[in-house]
Amino acid sequence: MPAELTRTNNAIAVDDHEVVGTATAMASPITVRVARAARGRGRDDVDELSALRTAVTSSLLTFTDVEGACSRFDPTSALSEANAAPTRWHAVPDLLYAAAGESHVAYRRTAGRFDPRVLSALVALGYGSSLAFESGGVTTAARADAAPTQPPPWRFRRRPRRRAIHLGGAAIDLGGIGKGLAVRWAGVRLSRVTPNFLVEAGGDCYCAGAAPGGDPWLVGVEDPARPSQPVAVLALRDRAVATSSTRLRRWRAGDEMVHHLIDPTTGRPGGGGLCAVTVVARDPAWAEVWSKVLFLEGPSGIADAARRHGVSALWIHDDGTLAMTDSLRPAVTWRAP
Amino acid sequence: MPLELVETGRRRAATRRRAAHALQRASHRRRIVTTTIAGTLVIVGVGVADAGVQATLEKPSTPATPAASSQSLASTNALLARVTRALGLDGLALTRLERSTKAALGAASPVVPAVSAPSSSLSFAPVATPTPVTHAMTGPSGAG
Numbered sequence: 309m310p311a312e313l314t315r316t317n318n319a320i321a322v323d324d325h326e327v328v329g330t331a332t333a334m335a336s337p338i339t340v341r342v343a344r345a346a347r348g349r350g351r352d353d354v355d356e357l358s359a360l361r362t363a364v365t366s367s368l369l370t371f372t373d374v375e376g377a378c379s380r381f382d383p384t385s386a387l388s389e390a391n392a393a394p395t396r397w398h399a400v401p402d403l404l405y406a407a408a409g410e411s412h413v414a415y416r417r418t419a420g421r422f423d424p425r426v427l428s429a430l431v432a433l434g435y436g437s438s439l440a441f442e443s444g445g446v447t448t449a450a451r452a453d454a455a456p457t458q459p460p461p462w463r464f465r466r467r468p469r470r471r472a473i474h475l476g477g478a479a480i481d482l483g484g485i486g487k488g489l490a491v492r493w494a495g496v497r498l499s500r501v502t503p504n505f506l507v508e509a510g511g512d513c514y515c516a517g518a519a520p521g522g523d524p525w526l527v528g529v530e531d532p533a534r535p536s537q538p539v540a541v542l543a544l545r546d547r548a549v550a551t552s553s554t555r556l557r558r559w560r561a562g563d564e565m566v567h568h569l570i571d572p573t574t575g576r577p578g579g580g581g582l583c584a585v586t587v588v589a590r591d592p593a594w595a596e597v598w599s600k601v602l603f604l605e606g607p608s609g610i611a612d613a614a615r616r617h618g619v620s621a622l623w624i625h626d627d628g629t630l631a632m633t634d635s636l637r638p639a640v641t642w643r644a645p
Numbered sequence: 646m647p648l649e650l651v652e653t654g655r656r657r658a659a660t661r662r663r664a665a666h667a668l669q670r671a672s673h674r675r676r677i678v679t680t681t682i683a684g685t686l687v688i689v690g691v692g693v694a695d696a697g698v699q700a701t702l703e704k705p706s707t708p709a710t711p712a713a714s715s716q717s718l719a720s721t722n723a724l725l726a727r728v729t730r731a732l733g734l735d736g737l738a739l740t741r742l743e744r745s746t747k748a749a750l751g752a753a754s755p756v757v758p759a760v761s762a763p764s765s766s767l768s769f770a771p772v773a774t775p776t777p778v779t780h781a782m783t784g785p786s787g788a789g
């Protein structure tokens with residue numbers, strides 16, 4: 309095993325049916341599952357297992373690499389350095405170069421509904437550093453009414469030869485799309501050795517091929533009221549799934565309860581009346597983008613927006629009721645009574 | 646002398662007549678007996694030969710042969726029926742065993758999904774079934 313593959317504290321378990329790798333990165337538990345081929349081929353079986361273990365380890369390292377380049381919470385990351393001087397050009401690692409460029413593509417394709425510059429609003433609400441959301445009861449000193457409004461159109465630029473980016477004058481947050489891109493890139497590494505795998509990264513998943521046994525991968529959609537229980541189960545092959553939810557990242561800012569899904573047009577938490585939106589798409593980064601954009605549409609506009617953009621989605625209202633697009637119904641194998 | 650000669654001649658003629666007559670009757674008797682014996686032999690021979698031919702030619706079509714075939718067919722059918730019943734019972738037992746094995750594996754291992762079907766053939770049908778075992782869970786995302 310290459311030396312670089314041992315530099316993180318990950319774990320790999322092997323049984324007759326699959327190889328499972330786990331790690332923690334980007335403030336999320338990461339799990340990679342690879343379905344094994346039929347056994348009993350002697351030396352070929354040993355070679356296959358070795359290749360799978362290497363691919364799983366390499367895919368787990370993808371998250372560490374993306375975090376190192378794209379985290380806004382690490383003051384030494386390339387993104388933090390660029391955010392510190394958003395009016396200048398910065399030569400950046402390939403991962404940040406690609407992630408920033410992809411976020412700008414999403415900004416344009418969604419007509420600005422996806423905008424990584426909402427970082428300024430999050431900072432104003434007291435979410436400028438990593439918060440202990442898992443323990444609950446998070447309170448920040450920032451006042452909710454201090455959140456700034458939307459800045460002017462984003463003038464992001466890139467110089468491919470120098471691998472340089474210019475943030476256009478505003479710091480950005482690549483947390484959500486960064487994790488989706490990490491899932492995408494981890495999947496690319498795995499697909500070189502096997503067609504059947506699952507990458508799960510704290511809500512963002514990519515299901516390639518079939519699960520052990522040949523059936524589709526089964527992904528539960530978390531019930532916001534009972535996080536350990538699914539509200540529905542999706543059977544997926546070669547599809548990504550992502551969820552934007554206010555269940556975890558919500559806190560009290562001054563006198564007001566707020567969450568991290570900021571509407572770029574107002575600079576305020578959006579999507580009132582919804583508590584979770586799950587999107588199924590071909591690409592994990594775009595599943596993440598559309599889940600956020602649809603969430604901000606709120607209960608009255610989400611169905612129309614999903615149909616208009618051709619997105620397969622499922623959403624849960626604050627009162628617990630569940631709705632979905634017709635295009636998602638074929639993938640639902642189970643729904644909570 | 647003439648009388649004696651005449652008498653002698655007459656006696657010789659009578660003897661010749663009697664001898665000729667006897668010879669004629671004997672000859673006639675031989676012809677009849679020979680013909681009778683030959684005819685009898687021919688009749689008996691034909692009868693024996695016919696009996697032999699009938700015995701040879703009519704054996705497959707005697708009433709006893711179809712009866713024996715019917716019995717064999719019936720026994721074969723009965724055997725096939727028993728085998729069919731046995732195979733049916735075996736298939737039923739295998740089906741039950743497969744169901745119980747799947748249920749046991751589905752309850753015990755996350756590797757075997759409790760609910761699985763090709764996505765292309767699924768229809769949305771909310772039913773009150775136990776929560777299925779899943780491979781992953783999608784929930785709040787984001788980082789930090």
